Amino acid sequence: MGSPHALELLGITCTFAAPGGGPSYTAVADTTLRVAAGEFVSVVGPTGCGKSTLLNVGAGLLVPSAGEVRVFGEPLRGLNRRAGYMFQTEALLPWRSALDNVMLGLQYRGVPDAQARAQAQDWLARVGLAGFGDRYPHQLSGGMRKRTALAQTLALDPDIILMDEPFSALDIQTRQLMEDEVLELWAAKKKAVLFITHDLDEAIAMSDRVVVLSAGPATRPMGEFSIDLARPRNVAEVRSTPRFIELHTQIWDVLREEVLKGYQQQLKRAA
Template sequence: MDGNSAKAIPYESADSSGVKSPSAVSRKPSGDIAISVQNVFQIFKGHEGKPFTAVEDVSIDVPAGQFLAIVGPSGCGKTTVLNMMAGLVAPSKGQVYLNNEEVKGPSRSMGYMFARDALLPWRTARDNVEFGLELRGVPADARRARSQKLLKLVGLSKFENAYPSQLSQGMRQRVALARTMAIEPDIFLLDEPFAALDAQTKLQLESEFELLWQDTHKTAVLVTHDLDEAVALADRILVFGANPGRIILDRMTNLPRPRNVESIRYMPEFQVVAREIWELLRSK
């Protein structure tokens, strides 16, 4: 995809004049905590009324600007914890704070994306990208300008008037990505956003997302079962274990930024980190 134009995304346009070096911007944990998950539990009523603990005493602090990835086997409660952050699921016990405010429901400062594109089939690609802006009462011409810019960034300018049924799966997920970017969220919450794509498209979309994200310096939480994806994209990896869902590993990757998602996989540092986590996972 068009990497150069991807950097022209209008976030923080005030300092976009010079050549930016995203690594120069502080992403180190400061006192500024964007997401704070405090001792959350999720307990379901299981068979014959026996309670089933899906998430047990999970606490996570995500500093502003950090890219956190949560990996783990299916059924480990990683999506549940993400949905608690998103305000889509209320924890049975414990609290979640976004930007120091307790989460009571979905916040308009968060951008959520999942494996299904969930595009509205009666809207064109452009109108789908504008959906969140429409909800926020952004005037039509401003919406239009933003959606056109974003569709260009994800390489779909020529498809702005196409309906979802006319687009391939990868293109649809790009539209969904543009829709999430359009609302300029403070916090990205991503639930396996690339899981439904074929290997090549997945890699393309991962790097497109990384490029878009690098210019925003926003906090991001990615849930995935793909360890390579997690290491390639994130600054910090949380590994969840199942039965009950809990954190079994919390590790900073310390890989350099900005990075190229496609080539970073061949760097020795990447492989060291990935192998280390993989071995830790196996020994647990």
Template structure:
């Protein structure tokens, strides 16, 4: 079982007409203090299907999070277009839930209150919002921790609260930026399995940014590879034809997984080394 790789117009397998997220020629630039324009991401095309789990990997600083922020409507492309569920994106992507690397829990609110607040601000009655919040806390394994404040929870528990906080609003698209990055290796495995279990229940579209190639392969239907920056671009798109449901710790032992890892790393390694070399050169010039 081998990976499928395409270059150029990526994501051809997804139905572009019914895509959850579609990027057409998206270029992202920033104006630096001295007035120079920095091109973070060069013209990039990507299609994510409505039930597809797509992971995006690449070297540090290549623009993975920048591309995700464009899909979230937090950044406006210098050129190109972002389309969400068939409509051009203008402003914040209201169809998406965003799980950041650092949780956004309010320290003065309990776990229950943190999960319920998304519904409350949208107009749901407090009693109903809290009833749904209790259900979601149970679904992420925190039924007994609803009255605890964030400082009373472990890193993994806070991440579970943050996940419930996003999913309770039932977004059609889930954007995840290194969500398990701060966690230890064992907790990352547990959180990965939890995410897959929750995702498998309704299979929303997911764009998942990570530096961890093993994590990307274990979770995703596709792994999209970005080149080193600046002017980073999408250079590879690998299908992940591993059977579901998946147990992350077990699937890593399969030969098909190891073959996928070898093939993707062969492409990714060149970009990681290039990014490292460029960083060394920049440091030497300072």
């Protein structure tokens, strides 16, 4: 019987050598994080606490100093080929059209061009960009580029979706539209999602579970909260419900002290 967990980060420690032979820096220490198949998990924490480091470990882009990564019960060796990664920064190739960008991963996998084109057109339509396939990234708005990146990630039909603050650069209206679109697409196939965000409201509105990380260095989970809000959800509407406000208060009580610690550490480094 397969593992009920799509992704397991078990006892992960990530230590980096300092340039010039200075003292090493431990970004993440003895952290265990699990995401069940079909579960939407968000990770929140102070700036610089190692959230993206954990995501890179789960993607197989970074080998931890200690600990183990398991994907559906099997040890991860190399890149996590069952995961799709949606980055915070733009990852679209400027010389390729929206359609060609969405096709790219499929072509790398050896999908014939005609089939890759048909799948890419279908995914562009699903994210509301039917008819925009011939536009280049510079001809698209920020929200449209994010939709293209989302289509590019989902076109590969990954079993695990890794998202690193994908909507942080968008205005609030576009961001809420994108959040609702992601939830609608996620509900259709129920992939495992590990979602990194600074926005506690976003984390609660979208997730089944929210994990709070401590301030770095040597970050670790400080709290874990089950989000029992009914689905389907509209991210704007759910934020005004009494249960959302109650959950926000509970999680912020844990997160607030860590954010203050992180802020003080930033001031010390800047001094």
